Amino acid sequence: MSVHIKNKKKYNLWVWLLSILIPVVVAILFSVRIPGVEPLTFLPPIYATINAITAIILVVSVIQIKKGNRAGHERLMKIAILLSCLFLILYMAYHMTSDPTPYEGEGVLRGIYYFLLISHII
Numbered sequence: 001m002s003v004h005i006k007n008k009k010k011y012n013l014w015v016w017l018l019s020i021l022i023p024v025v026v027a028i029l030f031s032v033r034i035p036g037v038e039p040l041t042f043l044p045p046i047y048a049t050i051n052a053i054t055a056i057i058l059v060v061s062v063i064q065i066k067k068g069n070r071a072g073h074e075r076l077m078k079i080a081i082l083l084s085c086l087f088l089i090l091y092m093a094y095h096m097t098s099d100p101t102p103y104e105g106e107g108v109l110r111g112i113y114y115f116l117l118i119s120h121i122i
Helices: 003-028 043-066 070-095 107-121
Strands: none
Touching: 003 070, 043 070
């Protein structure tokens, strides 16, 4: 078996494991609150920026693989994964110190909101 196939199988296993594990852990952590800590209200713009940078890196990564630059693609994907981990840590820190904000929209907008929310989570 070639090294490429072994690496692909290794990465596929990690993708599947993390794709299941992370949402489960996040769902559990949403019920955890850190008492006595001020809400970390400064975090949302930071983790939103990290998410935007990650999206740009993913687009550049696709361009690199289409150009045949496998090493550049792999390097960019690893950076994207690290940034995603940082996003997740900051996101959870914010939600573990802040009360949830319920959506108060009605009618069609409520359905659209929940459709986008669920598709985003999945």
